Amino acid sequence: MDIPSSPDLAQRLASLKARIAASAIQSGRAPSAVELVAVSKTHPAEAIQAVLAAGQFVFGENRVQEAQAKFPALRETFPQLQLHLIGGLQTNKARDAVRLADCIESLDRPRLADAIADAIQSLGRTPRLLVQVNVGDEPQKSGIPTAEADAFIEACQNRFGAALAGLMCIPPADGDPVPHFIWLANRARTHGLAVVSMGMSADFELAIAHGATHVRVGSALFGSRPQPPAA
Numbered sequence: 001m002d003i004p005s006s007p008d009l010a011q012r013l014a015s016l017k018a019r020i021a022a023s024a025i026q027s028g029r030a031p032s033a034v035e036l037v038a039v040s041k042t043h044p045a046e047a048i049q050a051v052l053a054a055g056q057f058v059f060g061e062n063r064v065q066e067a068q069a070k071f072p073a074l075r076e077t078f079p080q081l082q083l084h085l086i087g088g089l090q091t092n093k094a095r096d097a098v099r100l101a102d103c104i105e106s107l108d109r110p111r112l113a114d115a116i117a118d119a120i121q122s123l124g125r126t127p128r129l130l131v132q133v134n135v136g137d138e139p140q141k142s143g144i145p146t147a148e149a150d151a152f153i154e155a156c157q158n159r160f161g162a163a164l165a166g167l168m169c170i171p172p173a174d175g176d177p178v179p180h181f182i183w184l185a186n187r188a189r190t191h192g193l194a195v196v197s198m199g200m201s202a203d204f205e206l207a208i209a210h211g212a213t214h215v216r217v218g219s220a221l222f223g224s225r226p227q228p229p230a231a
């Protein structure tokens, strides 16, 4: 895998931020109303450091262990760094996740809520939390099923209060993501939740047009990732 050079990464960051700002303005919002979460999974600390140096401080990782290996050292140099965990979270990783993350975007089942609540209690640290909804009800995907979403969101609001900040989704890879974006933004509005995390490299402009407050963009910034081995 090629690591893009620092000037390349700074350039890509600038053009990505310009596209995000243009989409925000087009949907009648301030550019600052849409936050970029730079998804750095699989990319080395040097690439993250180049993006930090270019002024991007919010990052997303999908594996706790990988985030643990890369981020504490970067945080020493860049204390304003914010780490979002965006991948499916095993219950036995909840404690490490609460210790490490500023935002956990993948709260998707009651047992994980229990584990996160225990960790918050014992560590005395409360990351922001997003409920991930499996908007396409796909069997292989993380996220609370749509039919259970309202009840689960309410239970999490009661339990975590304002720390439950919003909703996150990954629409099915095939097909039109727009109905899913509309659905998620609508559920967030109904529950009085401010954060709507949706949109990735291929569709973040559509997501912004339909109410995303956070877009999670990896390959459009860092370049392509090595393909995982076939399962």
Ligand SMILES: *Cc1c(COP(=O)(O)O)cnc(C)c1O
Pocket (backbone or CB within 6 Å): 039, 041, 062, 086, 087, 170, 200, 201, 202, 216, 217, 218, 219, 220
């Ligand atoms: C990898 C990943 C992204 C970023 O995907 P790109 O297509 O590279 O922008 C966004 N969200 C989640 C949950 C991811 O795992």
